[in-house]
Amino acid sequence: xxxxxxxxxxxxxxxxxxxxxxxxxxxxxxxxxxxxxxxxxxxxxxxxxxxxxxxxxxxxxxxxxxxxxxxxxxxxxxxxxxxxxxxxxxxxxxxxxxxxxxxxxxxxxxxxxxxxxxxxxxxxxxxxxxxxxxxxxxxxxxxxxxxxxxxxxxxxxxxxxxxxxxxxxxxxxxxxxxxxxxxxxxxxxxxxxxxxxxxxxxxxxxxxxxxxxxxxxxxxxxxxxxxxxxxxxxxxxxxxxxxxxxxxxxxxxxxxxxxxxxxxxxxxxxxxxxxxxxxxxxxxxxxxxxxxxxxxxxxxxxxxxxxxxxxxxxxxxxxxxxxxxxxxxxxxxxxxxxxxxxxxxxxxxxxxxxxxxxxxxxxxxxxxxxx
Amino acid sequence: xxxxxxxxxxxxxxxxxxxxxxxxxxxxxxxxxxxxxxxxxxxxxxxxxxxxxxxxxxxxxxxxxxxxxxxxxxxxxxxxxxxxxxxxxxxxxxxxxxxxxxxxxxxxxxxxxxxxxxxxxxxxxxxxxxxxxxxxxxxxxxxxxxxxxxxxxxxxxxxxxxxxxxxxxxxxxxxxxx
Ligand code: SF4
Ligand code: SF4
Numbered sequence: 147x148x149x150x151x152x153x154x155x156x157x158x159x160x161x162x163x164x165x166x167x168x169x170x171x172x173x174x175x176x177x178x179x180x181x182x183x184x185x186x187x188x189x190x191x192x193x194x195x196x197x198x199x200x201x202x203x204x205x206x207x208x209x210x211x212x213x214x215x216x217x218x219x220x221x222x223x224x225x226x227x228x229x230x231x232x233x234x235x236x237x238x239x240x241x242x243x244x245x246x247x248x249x250x251x252x253x254x255x256x257x258x259x260x261x262x263x264x265x266x267x268x269x270x271x272x273x274x275x276x277x278x279x280x281x282x283x284x285x286x287x288x289x290x291x292x293x294x295x296x297x298x299x300x301x302x303x304x305x306x307x308x309x310x311x312x313x314x315x316x317x318x319x320x321x322x323x324x325x326x327x328x329x330x331x332x333x334x335x336x337x338x339x340x341x342x343x344x345x346x347x348x349x350x351x352x353x354x355x356x357x358x359x360x361x362x363x364x365x366x367x368x369x370x371x372x373x374x375x376x377x378x379x380x381x382x383x384x385x386x387x388x389x390x391x392x393x394x395x396x397x398x399x400x401x402x403x404x405x406x407x408x409x410x411x412x413x414x415x416x417x418x419x420x421x422x423x424x425x426x427x428x429x430x431x432x433x434x435x436x437x438x439x440x441x442x443x444x445x446x447x448x449x450x451x452x453x454x455x456x457x458x459x460x461x462x463x464x465x466x467x468x469x470x471x472x473x474x475x476x477x478x479x480x481x482x483x484x485x486x487x488x489x490x491x492x493x494x495x496x497x498x499x500x501x502x503x504x505x506x507x508x509x510x511x512x513x514x515x516x517x
Numbered sequence: 518x519x520x521x522x523x524x525x526x527x528x529x530x531x532x533x534x535x536x537x538x539x540x541x542x543x544x545x546x547x548x549x550x551x552x553x554x555x556x557x558x559x560x561x562x563x564x565x566x567x568x569x570x571x572x573x574x575x576x577x578x579x580x581x582x583x584x585x586x587x588x589x590x591x592x593x594x595x596x597x598x599x600x601x602x603x604x605x606x607x608x609x610x611x612x613x614x615x616x617x618x619x620x621x622x623x624x625x626x627x628x629x630x631x632x633x634x635x636x637x638x639x640x641x642x643x644x645x646x647x648x649x650x651x652x653x654x655x656x657x658x659x660x661x662x663x664x665x666x667x668x669x670x671x672x673x674x675x676x677x678x679x680x681x682x683x684x685x686x687x688x689x690x691x692x693x694x695x
Pocket of ligand 1: 593594
């Protein structure tokens with residue numbers, strides 16, 4: 147419910163968006179301001195609604211491959227991963243080759259790094275710093291080149307297939323990935339020097355947007371938002387899937403609870419992703435990348451909920467199938483939606499410029515919220 | 518009071534450190550390509566729109582089974598085929614791709630039983646009207662064969678009527694249609 151402005155009050159109603167640069171897409175936030183202070187912030191969503199769930203219900207399972215990348219343009223591969231894992235769980239005869247699982251994880255983690263780099267640039271852009279995005283896009287470009295080599299696309303990947311992945315990699319590609327991991331490790335201190343220590347940046351984000359543990363739990367926040375509040379919840383650990391149990395990585399958290407905490411967590415996550423990529427490349431087994439007996443027409447039956455850790459948090463696919471070629475019901479739980487729901491409570495009484503910092507620290511992807 | 522000055526000192530120091538990074542990268546060569554003048558080489562595995570594969574003999578491999586047409590989630594592919602009288606197999610007379618709807622999912626390429634279609638490498642695809650993206654792939658395949666120096670030859674099944682496959686009439690778009 148959007149509050150009606152009260153003429154007796156000296157408040158200003160301000161529409162932030164739907165075409166505001168710092169709402170990262172078509173999100174509209176209705177603000178009630180008293181001077182520069184935000185009294186109430188009400189997100190209005192749905193401007194980019196494209197019925198992805200319904201499309202999933204009218205198309206067959208393969209027909210949904212292309213849609214996953216359109217929901218989250220930042221981390222398309224983890225969206226694909228969740229979808230095919232859900233479908234595969236309904237097909238008990240299907241044996242997914244090891245190599246395919248490794249490739250899924252390697253590409254997803256590369257995508258996560260790319261997504262965090264995109265967030266880093268956009269976050270600082272919101273705060274008024276223009277140059278950092280150019281540095282982060284330099285590195286992101288290297289990832290996209292790698293991913294383009296294997297998936298054929300740069301943004302809206304449709305790489306995951308029921309039963310495997312659609313393209314294999316060669317030795318050169320693996321070397322390229324390892325070279326990138328090294329390069330990225332060398333670059334991280336540069337980013338910290340350039341931005342993390344910067345006094346202007348710190349003043350903008352420290353102690354801004356405090357999300358307490360309870361609040362994060364209450365609103366169902368996931369991903370870096372909940373980990374930035376000190377709760378080590380990560381689907382890769384709490385509901386292990388794919389080959390994650392075989393890999394050694396930490397779940398970085400921060401006790402700060404503010405925007406800086408979420409910022410720190412994401413940087414630590416990039417480092418962990420690099421670790422995962424390195425281990426997965428070292429362990430990458432030989433073999434096929436596609437299961438042998440994938441049915442020509444996928445007729446799944448049953449009901450599954452499969453959660454994966456996307457770049458922004460826990461992503462869940464609920465798919466119910468009645469044995470026909472397309473799902474009976476598909477519901478997608480997206481992380482940004484829950485993360486955004488906290489905005490109203492969080493931003494009561496803060497400065498308008500801090501609101502931008504808070505929203506930036508959530509790493510919102512609006513197409514994912516609207517679906 | 519001491520804290521106040523300490524903060525100023527730390528702040529200025531942090532800015533100087535940042536400046537140093539900027540100065541370091543400022544002296545390096547640019548990493549961006551100046552697009553219209555320079556082009557980045559296209560990666561080999563880039564997935565452009567689909568194209569018919571031209572065989573060495575100068576023909577396509579499509580058997581007009583229609584699998585790709587059915588596999589496409591967006592209905593981009595339209596096949597036209599005729600069955601010449603007396604011939605055993607159907608003949609492809611038109612393969613139209615509506616690239617405006619294609620999401621490059623790859624289902625068509627993966628389901629094709631004869632590997633008759635592949636991804637093209639068209640990276641810099643532009644047009645002034647949406648009709649520019651309704652491709653006649655058969656026509657494109659013939660042109661590609663010509664470029665490769667292969668003559669477009671239809672395999673002769675029956676020794677009669679070795680007719681050229683016809684490209685569809687309304688395909689060449691008129692720019693005025695925008
Ligand atoms: S790539 Fe996908 S959307 Fe495009 S024509 Fe092929 S099946 Fe259709
Ligand atoms: S699936 Fe292959 S052989 Fe069949 S109609 Fe399509 S292109 Fe031709």
